[in-house]
Amino acid sequence: MQEVIKAYVIKEYVEDDTELTNDSPLISGGIVDSFSMVSLKRFLENKYNISIPDDKATPEAFDSVNKICALVKEYVK
Amino acid sequence: MAYTDKTRGMYSEILTGLQNAGLFKQERYIHSAQAADIEVEFPAGAPLKKVINICANNYLGMSSHPEVVKAAHAGLDSHGYGMSSVRFICGTQDIHRTLEQMVTKFLGTEDTILFPSCMDANAGVFEAVLTKDDVMISDRLVHASIIDGIRLCSAMHDTFKHSDMEHLEEKLQLHNDKRLKMVITDGVFSMDGDTAKLDKMAELCEKYDALLFVDESHSSGFIGKTGRGTHEHCGVMGKMDIITTTFGKGLGGASGGCVSGRKELVEMCRQKARPYLFSNTIAPPVVAGVIKVLEILSASTDRRDKLESNTAFWRKGLLEAGLIIKAGDTPIVPVMLFNAKLAQDVSRDLYDEGIYAIGFFFPVVPQGQARIRTQISAGHEIHHLEKALEAFRKVGKKYDILGKTKQEIIERYGM
Structure with a gap:
């Protein structure tokens, strides 16, 4: 799951040579802007067939690949 | 009145920070x-x-064009200095509607509504025509006023990489379940001076049943063979659902802007767009000036x-x-x-x-x-x-x- 999410984030948001680790700060580090969280949320919901409540899709919960994985795992059956 | 030394100090510190960071804007008096x-x-x-x-x-070069200045003087004499009203109370003169009709013809759309500025047009249009069931998909380099308008709208918002049509198509597929999809772009991008691929975007919008919005502020009057804008340049006149543009640049340089496009969408703005409903009409001399600008540009390229x-x-x-x-x-x-x-x-x-x-x-x-x-x-x-x-x-x-x-x-x- 980590690799899938990391690959998506790189493809979607990284437009230069920025190195990305599973702990890189995505929102607070300026890699993903708050507008673009929408497509990330939709990607996760479609990919893992889950529904993440809006109040759980916070900038903090989306701030690294590892944090996103933890969030997704809460909703995967 | 509680503007204490502490409060003053707080703001002074912020302003000093801007100066130290080289971000302090200083006006030059012309x-x-x-x-x-x-x-x-x-x-x-x-x-x-x-x-x-x-x-x-x-x-x-219309900002001080003698014929435009003369027309503004005449408008001042015939229609006065201001209207002291928003449009829908008692702020609409014959010349406001004349200008809307002229802009409609110039841009090749169905109808037009004037706003005090294009900043206001962009601030009001999305909220007026979209709901939380819809999605706005914008180029990542659109103008700040569009970003502000998007923030004021309850529709979902997503972005695509600058001028990347493959990425846009992925986003249209991703959001295909939404009631309405609106693709949003500048015609000419103000910082890089590059031009949107409106022909490709129109094709994609047709394929995925999406609305197409373009801000033509840096193109109206001079891009395209007869200066109608990026949509003329790209061969897609008549295919834009919403065009916003300004009268503060090529079209005279004074102030004012508009939303032009499908007549129902324009009417939605007339009924619901807050900057239209709650701010003054464009001043008569400016309206008269823009009418003259459009006459000049329509008569000759x-x-x-x-x-x-x-x-x-x-x-x-x-x-x-x-x-x-x-x-x-x-x-x-x-x-x-x-x-x-x-x-x-x-x-x-x-x-x-x-x-x-x-x-x-x-x-x-x-x-x-x-x-x-x-x-x-x-x-x-x-x-x-x-x-x-x-x-x-x-x-x-x-x-x-x-x-x-x-x-x-x-x-x-x-x-």
């Missing part, structure tokens, strides 16, 4: 009418200096043709001088310097040489993409451009950037 030749007081209190202006949005040849002359001259510019064919011509301090130094030295051009750097443009943004006008004569090129050559030589690659400039000055 003592003449807007034109190619202007008289500037800078810094405040300094003697007036005659300079050539190459940073105005006065693309067609001379001014946009002159702008096109001036732009070609300017781009060729900068390249021959050995400067790096952003590729394109619009009158927005960024001279790339990459380093923020270098951009500020070059701007200051150009001013000393009698050329008024401003440096742009982060956060206005991305880190490492500092530049001098030059903007050409039909109001420029070749002698203006030759003098400006001479100044660029002189200043460029001083900083040893002529004929240098991006890498060489960055190695010497940093990003």
